[in-house]
Amino acid sequence: MDPDAPTAPLFSRDCLEIDIVVSAQTTLTVYVNHFKSMLGGRDATRERRRRQCAKVKEIVTDRFGANAGDEPFIVLGDFKDYLADVAQGTSGIADLVEWDQVENVVDRLPAADRWTHYWDSGNQYRQLDYALLSRALADANPGAPEIMRKGQPLRATQYTGLRFAGIGEHRPKASDHRPVTMALNLP
Numbered sequence: 001m002d003p004d005a006p007t008a009p010l011f012s013r014d015c016l017e018i019d020i021v022v023s024a025q026t027t028l029t030v031y032v033n034h035f036k037s038m039l040g041g042r043d044a045t046r047e048r049r050r051r052q053c054a055k056v057k058e059i060v061t062d063r064f065g066a067n068a069g070d071e072p073f074i075v076l077g078d079f080k081d082y083l084a085d086v087a088q089g090t091s092g093i094a095d096l097v098e099w100d101q102v103e104n105v106v107d108r109l110p111a112a113d114r115w116t117h118y119w120d121s122g123n124q125y126r127q128l129d130y131a132l133l134s135r136a137l138a139d140a141n142p143g144a145p146e147i148m149r150k151g152q153p154l155r156a157t158q159y160t161g162l163r164f165a166g167i168g169e170h171r172p173k174a175s176d177h178r179p180v181t182m183a184l185n186l187p
Contacts, residue, residue, distance in 0.1 A: 010048075010051060012036065013033075013034040015032070015033050015052075015055065015059060016030075016031070016032040016033075017029065017030075017031055017063075018030045018031075018032065026072070026186050028184075028186060029063070029072070029073040029074075030073070030074050030076065031056060031059065031060065031075045031076070032076060033052070033075065033076070033077035034077050034080075035048075035077070035078070035081070035092075036049050036080060036092075038081065042081070042090070043090070045080075046091075046092035049080060049081050049092030050093075053079075053093050053096035054095060054096075056075060057095070057099060060073065060101070068134065069102060069134045069135030070134070070135065070136050071134055072136055072137045072186055072187055074131060074134070074137065075096065075102060075130070076129075076131045076180070077129070078129050078177055079130050082127055083097060093130075096132070100135075101134060101135060103132065103138035105131050105138065105144065106127055106131065106180060108145070109144050109147070112158075113147065114127050115127055115147075115158070116128055116147055116178040116179075116180060117176060117178065118152065118156035118158070119176075120155050120156075120170075129177050129178065129180055131182060137184065137186070140185050140186065140187040141184050141185055143182070145180050147179070147181075148178055148179045148181060149161060149178050150162060150163050151164055151174020151175060152167070152174075152178065153167060153168060153169060153170055153171065153173040
């Protein structure tokens with residue numbers, strides 16, 4: 001529940017918890033998220049994202065304990081915020097993204113390649129989409145992810161690679177977000 005609105009849920013789209021049974025000994029747990037958007041202003045919406053991130057950490061810790069990072073899980077999704085201004089305390093997602101039980105595998109890419117979203121009004125390329133691997137899963141998978149940009153509109157000129165047929169200057173486009181993909185070996 002949202003403490004500012006006790007009758008309203010904290011998540012607009014619930015934190016989906018999925019167990020993928022790989023074998024009798026191995027289960028991969030995936031937490032899929034879509035946090036509060038910055039619509040209405042980043043400052044005005046930050047606190048709700050901060051509470052959502054705290055709740056996700058609580059859900060994972062309730063399931064796996066204080067050393068949750070020892071278990072194979074991923075927290076992923078559209079977090080609707082970025083870390084660029086963490087020093088000023090302006091990110092609502094820092095507590096989750098920088099949690100010592102996970103690794104943001106997008107950080108394995110060169111800095112110029114970490115963006116998953118392009119906002120043309122500010123000509124900003126930022127990471128809003130995350131794949132946070134548990135420490136154990138990150139250790140078992142030392143490679144870098146890929147960010148698929150073929151559906152990016154032509155106005156995002158920082159991307160110069162191939163695009164899907166029919167992609168336009170603004171529209172059509174696949175999405176305003178870029179999926180983060182990575183093949184995984186389970187520990």
